[in-house]
Amino acid sequence: MKLPYRFPILIVVGLAVLLVSVFAQSGGYTPGEFQSSNPNYPKPNPFYFEGKIDWNLLNITTPSNAWEYLQRGMHYQDDMDDVPDATTDYQTSLSMNSLQNQTCQIVTAATLVNGNIPTSLTPAPCMFTVRLRLGYLQRETNPSSAIELFQEVLQIDPQRLGVNTLIAETYVIEAQQSTDPTTQQQAYANAVAAYQAELALSPVTAQFTALTADAANNSKVHWELAQVYEATGQNSLAASELQAYLQATQWHSDVYPWRIALAQNQIHTLAAKK
Amino acid sequence: MHLRILTTSLVVSLLGMLEAGCGTSVQSVPNPPQVAFLPQTFQPPENCLPCHQRQYNELHSAVKSGYRNVSPLFNGLESAGNLVNGGLLRPVYSDSTVVLPDGTLLNTNMYTTPILKETRQVQAGFCFTCHNANIEVLGNNPNNREIPQLAGLATCNPAPPAGQQCFQPQAFRPLRDYVMVDANGNQLLPPVPGGDPPSGAQPSLGAAGITCDFCHDEAGPDLNRSFQMDGFANTSLLLNQTILKTGPFSDPVAVKNNFHVANRNPSDIAFLTNGSFCNTCHDVRVPNRNLTAEEHNMNPGGQNVSYFRLENLSTEWQIGPYNGTNNPFGHLVRCQDCHMSLFPYAGTSTYQVGDMTVTSPTPGVFATDYAAVPGVATADNAPLQQRQVVEHYFTGVDVPLMSPTELSARLGPNYPDPYGMGIDTHGVPNGLATRRQDLMMAAARISLGKTDATTQLGQTFTVRLEAVSLTGHRLPAGFSQERTVYVQLAVTDANGFLLYQSGYVVDKPHPNTGEPAPDGNLDDEDLEHLHAVVDPGSFTATYTSGTGTNGGNNVVFEAGPDDGPDARIFEGAQEGLVLFRNELTHIFLPGQAIGRIDAATGKPVLAQGVHFEETFQAALANTVDNFRSLQPLHPRTYNYEIQLPTMQQLQAIGVTVQGPLHVHAQINFEHFPPLFMRFIAGVTGATGPTGHSLNLMDEQRIDTYLKNVKGIASDDFTVNLTP
Numbered sequence: 001m002k003l004p005y006r007f008p009i010l011i012v013v014g015l016a017v018l019l020v021s022v023f024a025q026s027g028g029y030t031p032g033e034f035q036s037s038n039p040n041y042p043k044p045n046p047f048y049f050e051g052k053i054d055w056n057l058l059n060i061t062t063p064s065n066a067w068e069y070l071q072r073g074m075h076y077q078d079d080m081d082d083v084p085d086a087t088t089d090y091q092t093s094l095s096m097n098s099l100q101n102q103t104c105q106i107v108t109a110a111t112l113v114n115g116n117i118p119t120s121l122t123p124a125p126c127m128f129t130v131r132l133r134l135g136y137l138q139r140e141t142n143p144s145s146a147i148e149l150f151q152e153v154l155q156i157d158p159q160r161l162g163v164n165t166l167i168a169e170t171y172v173i174e175a176q177q178s179t180d181p182t183t184q185q186q187a188y189a190n191a192v193a194a195y196q197a198e199l200a201l202s203p204v205t206a207q208f209t210a211l212t213a214d215a216a217n218n219s220k221v222h223w224e225l226a227q228v229y230e231a232t233g234q235n236s237l238a239a240s241e242l243q244a245y246l247q248a249t250q251w252h253s254d255v256y257p258w259r260i261a262l263a264q265n266q267i268h269t270l271a272a273k274k
Numbered sequence: 275m276h277l278r279i280l281t282t283s284l285v286v287s288l289l290g291m292l293e294a295g296c297g298t299s300v301q302s303v304p305n306p307p308q309v310a311f312l313p314q315t316f317q318p319p320e321n322c323l324p325c326h327q328r329q330y331n332e333l334h335s336a337v338k339s340g341y342r343n344v345s346p347l348f349n350g351l352e353s354a355g356n357l358v359n360g361g362l363l364r365p366v367y368s369d370s371t372v373v374l375p376d377g378t379l380l381n382t383n384m385y386t387t388p389i390l391k392e393t394r395q396v397q398a399g400f401c402f403t404c405h406n407a408n409i410e411v412l413g414n415n416p417n418n419r420e421i422p423q424l425a426g427l428a429t430c431n432p433a434p435p436a437g438q439q440c441f442q443p444q445a446f447r448p449l450r451d452y453v454m455v456d457a458n459g460n461q462l463l464p465p466v467p468g469g470d471p472p473s474g475a476q477p478s479l480g481a482a483g484i485t486c487d488f489c490h491d492e493a494g495p496d497l498n499r500s501f502q503m504d505g506f507a508n509t510s511l512l513l514n515q516t517i518l519k520t521g522p523f524s525d526p527v528a529v530k531n532n533f534h535v536a537n538r539n540p541s542d543i544a545f546l547t548n549g550s551f552c553n554t555c556h557d558v559r560v561p562n563r564n565l566t567a568e569e570h571n572m573n574p575g576g577q578n579v580s581y582f583r584l585e586n587l588s589t590e591w592q593i594g595p596y597n598g599t600n601n602p603f604g605h606l607v608r609c610q611d612c613h614m615s616l617f618p619y620a621g622t623s624t625y626q627v628g629d630m631t632v633t634s635p636t637p638g639v640f641a642t643d644y645a646a647v648p649g650v651a652t653a654d655n656a657p658l659q660q661r662q663v664v665e666h667y668f669t670g671v672d673v674p675l676m677s678p679t680e681l682s683a684r685l686g687p688n689y690p691d692p693y694g695m696g697i698d699t700h701g702v703p704n705g706l707a708t709r710r711q712d713l714m715m716a717a718a719r720i721s722l723g724k725t726d727a728t729t730q731l732g733q734t735f736t737v738r739l740e741a742v743s744l745t746g747h748r749l750p751a752g753f754s755q756e757r758t759v760y761v762q763l764a765v766t767d768a769n770g771f772l773l774y775q776s777g778y779v780v781d782k783p784h785p786n787t788g789e790p791a792p793d794g795n796l797d798d799e800d801l802e803h804l805h806a807v808v809d810p811g812s813f814t815a816t817y818t819s820g821t822g823t824n825g826g827n828n829v830v831f832e833a834g835p836d837d838g839p840d841a842r843i844f845e846g847a848q849e850g851l852v853l854f855r856n857e858l859t860h861i862f863l864p865g866q867a868i869g870r871i872d873a874a875t876g877k878p879v880l881a882q883g884v885h886f887e888e889t890f891q892a893a894l895a896n897t898v899d900n901f902r903s904l905q906p907l908h909p910r911t912y913n914y915e916i917q918l919p920t921m922q923q924l925q926a927i928g929v930t931v932q933g934p935l936h937v938h939a940q941i942n943f944e945h946f947p948p949l950f951m952r953f954i955a956g957v958t959g960a961t962g963p964t965g966h967s968l969n970l971m972d973e974q975r976i977d978t979y980l981k982n983v984k985g986i987a988s989d990d991f992t993v994n995l996t997p
Contacts, residue, residue, distance in 0.1 A: 015436055018502060026940045035811050038385060039594075040901075042568065043568040044568075045567075045568040047861060049897070049899075050844070050886065051394055051843055051844075051900060051902070052843050054901060054905050054906065054908065056905075057593070057901075057905070057910065074846070077846050078842075078846065079909075079910065079911070095922050100596040102423065106883065107863075107864065107883065107884045108883065109595065109864040109865045111864075112863060112865070115863070115865075116863075117863060125884065128844070129843075129844050130843075132844045132845045132846075133844070133845060135845045136846050136847060137844045137846065147469075151422045154884055155883065156884060157882075157883045157884055157885050158882040158883050159868070159879075159881065159882060159883070160885070161832065161840075162833055162837065162840065163842065163858050164865060169959075191922075196353050197944070198662070198817065201832075202831070202832035202833075203873055205873040206873070207829070207871070207873075210786075211785065211786045211807045211829065211830055212785070212805065212807065212830060213782065213783040213784075213785050213790075214788075214805075215676050217805065218832060218833070219835050220833075220837075249835070251780055251782035251783070252780055252781050252782075252805070252834060252835055253775070253778065253835070254801070254835050254837050254854075255775055255776055255802075255836050255849075255850070256773070256774060256919075257772050257775060257776060257916070258772070258923070258924075258927060258929070259772065259921055260770075261927040261929075262923055262926060262927050263927045265927055266926075269926075
């Protein structure tokens with residue numbers, strides 16, 4: 001069978017266009033190429049690189065997966081002060097790494113094979129950074145969504161430090177934003193539970209004190225918990241938390257060192273209220 | 275017809291090009307042919323001294339020479355790695371009878387293996403190779419062997435094969451025990467492992483570490499032994515132990531009595547004088563079979579050797595702005611231009627980086643001098659000309675953690691005092707500590723210029739700190755997961771009342787290393803973003819490899835009040851410590867013990883999910899974040915959202931804040947995190963896995979020799995306080 005004369009010409013032109021498009025990319029990053037072409041682009045196996053890589057080193061023109069959207073979002077937020085675009089990228093990333101639409105999974109003991117992680121996982125493991133970043137941005141505007149995201153992080157890594165504190169702080173925001181006393185009361189109660197969960201991750205034990213000379217830790221949690229107790233009229237508990245705060249700052253001070261003097265003053269004030 | 279042929283040809287060509295562009299098959303790259311010269315035994319640097327006195331003196335004070343081999347920290351790190359894996363990091367030699375589980379005979383080490391196909395080959399001599407490759411090569415001859423092959427090598431897990439003995443931690447010696455000889459050149463061991471140098475001890479050939487011969491014996495990169503076939507990392511360097519010595523000059527003068535022959539090969543000279551030479555060692559890639567070390571040896575047969583990047587300095591330079599012309603100097607700036615030149619003592623340059631105007635020392639300025647001693651060095655006493663010469667100080671971020679007396683006892687009576695005074699004939703300070711300080715002061719600049727100009731009590735305001743690294747690599751580099759660069763920032767009122775602090779330290783007790791009360795020293799205090807204590811392990815009669823009794827996991831791990839690094843990266847928070855230190859991370863799988871004991875049950879705490887935690891024991895890391903350090907010539911802005919106290923709060927504590935507010939920021943360098951050094955003290959101490967002290971690190975050494983460099987860069991800003 002003879003091809004019409006113009007058909008081979010179309011093939012040649014088409015191939016030429018394809019050739020140009022293939023080699024036009026040779027100077028930059030091509031999705032799918034990893035360390036041999038770009039040592040700054042780590043290949044996930046099986047967990048994503050949870051951290052921030054300098055955006056200019058990644059050579060990503062257009063993000064193509066959850067991780068790349070996360071990286072660009074971090075670039076927008078941290079380097080460009082562009083929170084709206086960062087939020088959009090985080091949301092896109094999350095849509096590609098979602099428990100709800102089953103594009104990611106929580107790795108549990110049942111996932112392991114002979115105690116090891118399989119060399120590939122489908123769907124991919126859930127990322128915690130995008131959830132923390134998006135949740136942090138939504139604390140004031142959408143606290144319930146933020147709390148859901150933080151709770152997903154706790155599903156990924158229940159022992160990750162600071163996540164329960166974020167949940168507690170968001171409940172406090174929810175309480176402060178609410179005008180309904182019942183909602184407020186529940187939010188504060190939830191905050192207390194979350195703060196206590198945070199403290200439980202770093203228990204003060206005899207071994208801990210022997211190694212560090214610290215009689216308490218987590219000064220930030222104790223300080224914030226005291227404020228919640230004071231706001232809800234639980235003065236005795238507030239004073240107790242302020243005492244713990246003072247113990248925790250004994251050898252570590254505070255980023256706001258005036259709080260130490262203020263805590264001492266508050267303890268006296270609260271005692272006077274008894 | 276012609277069109278059909280054309281079409282077919284194009285299709286074939288296109289497929290070929292696609293294959294070339296996208297294929298993953300890798301061909302072995304032959305190393306360049308080696309030219310035969312008369313063999314010459316690896317020379318002690320003293321043999322080079324008569325003709326190259328200046329270079330000898332300079333190299334003698336460099337930490338990569340001499341000191342590194344007796345360094346308590348290097349020896350402690352190497353020991354800690356061996357104690358957790360049963361001695362696998364010690365070299366094996368050609369007479370080894372160790373058989374790997376797959377039946378392979380393990381009788382080559384990281385340097386002598388032609389293509390690294392087994393993780394155990396990379397582990398064998400992993401630390402030792404980079405610091406003493408020639409000695410490792412010589413060790414194939416038992417008569418020349420300084421570092422013995424250990425018996426056992428992790429064979430007690432769960433029990434040794436028939437006829438073999440277990441790894442014996444109680445007999446374990448640090449590497450530096452083996453680098454002493456008596457007056458006759460016979461190895462002289464301290465009477466007890468880790469003991470003081472015996473009477474009459476002199477440094478062995480291996481004690482000199484990186485010597486004249488190591489560099490000038492180079493014969494190009496070893497492409498086959500480098501994981502990416504690029505001559506990077508883990509001593510990917512071909513060494514000629516012959517009389518051929520490569521120097522920087524294309525027209526060298528003939529050497530007296532043919533002690534050596536000066537190499538005229540342009541490619542060898544170009545290699546020595548470029549960053550490519552440094553690249554062979556200044557990436558360190560750690561073999562790891564665990565789950566997140568995805569990069570692997572590309573050499574044929576090497577795919578089972580996967581690794582992560584511990585030191586990534588060479589890659590950082592290779593892909594950075596100084597390896598090209600797109601930098602403020604408009605020309606390539608090599609490693610040698612800062613670490614082998616008169617830098618930072620040869621004038622300054624002012625240039626623009628982003629929106630920052632920077633003045634910093636000029637790289638690539640060299641002294642003019644004789645390359646050898648006139649009247650001594652040349653055949654027929656041929657006259658020498660003065661030329662541009664390099665310094666051999668190789669100044670970096672390190673100073674010895676030993677006293678001059680200790681250094682002399684192990685490295686010879688003339689070992690230079692790191693804290694010595696005066697300058698050399700090129701105007702460069704004699705003291706390593708001074709050179710290190712001056713080098714660090716050239717490393718970065720900061721600006722607070724975009725900080726909010728006004729604020730009110732009870733409100734938040736934003737401090738914007740812009741930081742830029744001026745180094746050829748990221749800052750910090752090298753062992754960048756422990757080398758620490760950070761921002762210390764304080765906001766005070768007009769009376770000096772402290773309203774906010776970050777990057778601060780507090781004098782405190784350290785009962786785990788015998789400091790029961792604050793000692794008035796702040797250099798031995800950790801930053802307040804994280805409180806951690808690393809398990810030092812303990813001795814057991816029957817050795818089992820792993821962290822069970824050999825330490826390495828965090829027994830205390832909690833967030834501190836200045837928790838900036840994690841909050842900034844993972845949450846996007848604008849508060850807390852700005853820390854440029856990279857991080858080694860251990861990802862624990864569900865059900866794995868994370869190293870702590872549940873006080874209520876007395877049982878190990880297990881990971882409930884996939885648990886990420888910073889680790890200070892490199893041997894336990896299964897992933898690494900090398901992007902927390904500061905990228906060269908790429909300014910980054912870090913915000914601090916600072917909450918000011920309310921008037922009511924201030925009244926409660928009897929303070930009146932008076933404006934304007936003063937913001938002060940500075941970049942500091944911390945030699946090593948004290949908690950990391952306290953781990954080394956514990957794991958090599960008397961109660962550690964060996965059951966005896968290796969005499970390397972203790973609280974007194976930390977207190978005496980851990981010297982940080984403060985105020986590398988600083989800036990101040992005034993904020994008006996409105997009613």
